[in-house]
Amino acid sequence: MKLNKKVISFFLSMMLIISVFLLPATGSENEEKQNRVFTSSWSQLTTADSGFPSPFTFYPRGDGYIMMSYCFDTLIWPDENGEFIGLLADSWESSADGIEWTFYLRENVTWHDGEPFTANDVVFTINYMKEKAHVSPVGSSWYNTAIIDNVKAPDDHTVIITLKQPYAPFMQLVLDVIPIMPEHIWKDVSDPSTYMEEDAVVGTGPFILEDYDKEQKSYKYSANKDYFLGEPVIDTLIYVQTSDPILSLKTGEVDESSLSFDQVQALSDQDNLKVISGPGYHVYRLRFNIPSNAILNDTDVRKAIYYSLDCEDIMSRVLHGGGVVGNPGYVPPYSKWYYPGVTKYAYDPEKANQMLDDAGYQNKDTDGIRIDPDGNRLEFQLLYPTEQQSQRLAELIQTYFKEVGIGIILKPGDRMTVDGLVGSGNFEMAIYTHATATEPGNMLNSFPTSTGWNNSEFMSLATEQMVTMDEEKRKELVDRMQVLIADNVPTIPVFYRDMYSACNQEKFDGFFYTPEGIAGGIPVEYNKLAFIYGNWNGESTEATEDTSTNSADSIGIFGSVAVLASAFLLRKYSQS
CATH class of the missing domain: 3.40.190.10 (Periplasmic binding protein-like II)
Incomplete structure (x- = not known):
């Protein structure tokens, strides 16, 4: 028997009701999946x-x-x-x-x-x-x-x-x-x-x-x-x-x-x-332009500079607890390559003053900055990036240096400017901050390039450790490299930031x-x-099964009931 208009109208109304309940839920679910920003x-x-x-x-x-x-x-x-x-x-x-x-x-x-x-x-x-x-x-x-x-x-x-x-x-x-x-x-x-x-x-x-x-x-x-x-x-x-x-x-x-x-x-x-x-394999270090500055090319002057800095105090003032003090051997203390038996430079301004006197800077200018016999001031430009922690570090270094008669002229710049000037050798001193890496091949072997410090014993050890496949023997070589770094002070790692x-x-x-x-x-x-x-959003990362192929599952319980009800009523009217 053919369906009359009343039956058809009823059936369409039921399907419209189903769509009202189903489509927003499905759309909302898809929208959620497509907008994980x-x-x-x-x-x-x-x-x-x-x-x-x-x-x-x-x-x-x-x-x-x-x-x-x-x-x-x-x-x-x-x-x-x-x-x-x-x-x-x-x-x-x-x-x-x-x-x-x-x-x-x-x-x-x-x-x-x-x-x-x-x-x-x-x-x-x-x-x-x-x-x-x-x-x-x-x-x-x-x-x-x-x-x-x-x-x-x-x-x-x-x-x-x-x-x-x-x-x-x-x-x-x-x-x-x-x-x-x-x-x-x-x-x-x-x-x-x-x-x-x-x-x-x-x-x-x-x-x-x-x-x-x-x-x-x-x-x-x-x-x-x-x-x-x-x-x-x-x-x-x-x-x-x-x-x-x-x-x-x-x-x-x-x-x-x-x-x-x-x-x-x-x-x-x-x-x-x-x-x-x-752990912050991220060092804040004082970098010297050793090849281009005769004063900084003097190992005793660099050691005196190290003794003039209270690195523990500086770290506390800059990081307020979020780091560890620098290791004179450069390798961070939480690295498996760290060797503790290197020369240490505890804060000792008296020793720093004596070493600077011995280096020929006994006299001082009217503002307290040391001068050599020819009247040349013991003064350097300090280049540093303008982010907050480097700024504070630069100011503290300036203060500590002044106490032993070393003058510092602050020279700030954005990170790219600092990188460019340091890379081209156009600086005297710089605060340089970067990841120390964790592999000795990166962490230490780059020292001759990154500091201008050319030590034949160090370079020989650097070459040997790279081809030493036995890790225990390689560790011994890396330990000796750290000793040489600490003894020669080609750079001063002030602290490592967590x-x-x-x-x-x-x-x-x-x-x-x-x-x-x-x-x-x-x-x-x-x-x-x-x-x-x-x-x-708290969901597991395990792949979930795609249930969209199962029509009953995808439309839910209400939809399934509604479809069955419509089918039943449609069949009933068609048989009447």
């Missing part, structure tokens, strides 16, 4: 631009590398415990002498543009970086490919890297640092330091760059839904600069920020903010400080694995 801030570096995040154009400091690492993967990467896991490499093995390394790559990995990742991309990347190492300061300072003799790919998922000689920190300073690049994009790029097209940030990483604003110093990434370790737990990752991280956290302008110890104390009343901390960050745990929970740092020692909470294995 997380905003973070590099609050300690508010004047810094971390650079365009390609492998050759990021600003060559830790924050720049982190911005790049979201887009690009290395062969291996440190996890929450500091243990290396495979990223693009699924597994690996090495010969007994440490010369030949074989990597078995993950299969079914694709670049952000959908092209397949193969072993040829690894071979291309290493050869390209060897060729272009000095084109960009990033390449020459970050990617150590000089130790590699050759690299080949016997098949699409196997790479064999042969070294020129054993290299103790190969995993720490090469494998987990070099970002693998797509050959199909970079093979025709002659100058990677100027290449900043959209495809320059195509990688295999967990995030895809959507926007980089150099003027605003901001970054916006979207999640790589096809990431081989699993889809990130957020959809959009944003980094912004904020001049007041405490206010930004309290108002919700940002969800997470790196902080100083003092800033952490200001958040004690915020229950929704979770604070984590980590690391702190706060995050709105009601939105995201999962940040951690990687033991020994990231990519050779970057001591930050932004290990990209946090966004893979962390929790969004």
Whole structure:
């Protein structure tokens, strides 16, 4: 029997009612899944631009590398415990002498543009970086490919890297640092330091760059839904600069920020903010321009300067408890490479005065600043970055120096200006702050370059420890290097700042400080694995089953009942 208009009208009304109840719920759920936006801030570096995040154009400091690492993967990467896991490499093995390394790559990995990742991309990347190492300061300072003799790919998922000689920190300073690049994009790029097209940030990483604003110093990434370790737990990752991280956290302008110890104390009343901390492989040191200054080239003058500083007091006044005093041997005391048996320089102004007298600066000018027999003042320009802690440190150094007759002219500048002046050797003294790294190959071997101190015994030890595969024997060599640093004072590590960050745990929970740092020692909470294995809004990161294929499950109990009721009534009317 045909349905009359009344029956049809009733049936349509029932379906309309069902849709009213079902569609808003489904839409709300989808909206929630598609709008997991997380905003973070590099609050300690508010004047810094971390650079365009390609492998050759990021600003060559830790924050720049982190911005790049979201887009690009290395062969291996440190996890929450500091243990290396495979990223693009699924597994690996090495010969007994440490010369030949074989990597078995993950299969079914694709670049952000959908092209397949193969072993040829690894071979291309290493050869390209060897060729272009000095084109960009990033390449020459970050990617150590000089130790590699050759690299080949016997098949699409196997790479064999042969070294020129054993290299103790190969995993720490090469494998987990070099970002693998797509050959199909970079093979025709002659100058990677100027290449900043959209495809320059195509990688295999967990995030895809959507926007980089150099003027605003901001970054916006979207999640790589096809990431081989699993889809990130957020959809959009944003980094912004904020001049007041405490206010930004309290108002919700940002969800997470790196902080100083003092800033952490200001958040004690915020229950929704979770604070984590980590050892600060982040040194604040007094850097001397040894090659260009005859006075500072005198080891006894540098020692006198060390004795004139009460580093414990300075640390307390600058950090208020958020750090540890510097080690004259440079290696932080919480490092496994730390050697305590080095010369110490306890605060001793009398000794400092005597040493300066002996160095030929017995007389003083009318303002109390020492002068040599020719009337030349014992006075230096002190270059320093304008962030708050460096400013305070510079002022305290000026005060302590004046007590022993050393004059200091303060010369502030933003971080990039300071980096540029120090890098070009255009300074006398500088407060230099940076990650110390955690691997001796980075932490200590760079001293002749970073200080201008050329000691033949030190350089011999530096070379030997890099090829010593026995860690116990290598530790003995590194200990001797620390003794030489402390005895010669090529730099003064005043203190190491602990690391702190706060995050709105009601939105995201999962940040951690990687033991020994990231990519050779970057001591930050932004290990990209946090966004893979962390929790969004308290939800587990384990993949949930997609129940949308089951119509009864997807519309819920009410919808199922309503559909059945409509079907029953429709059948009843049709049979009447």
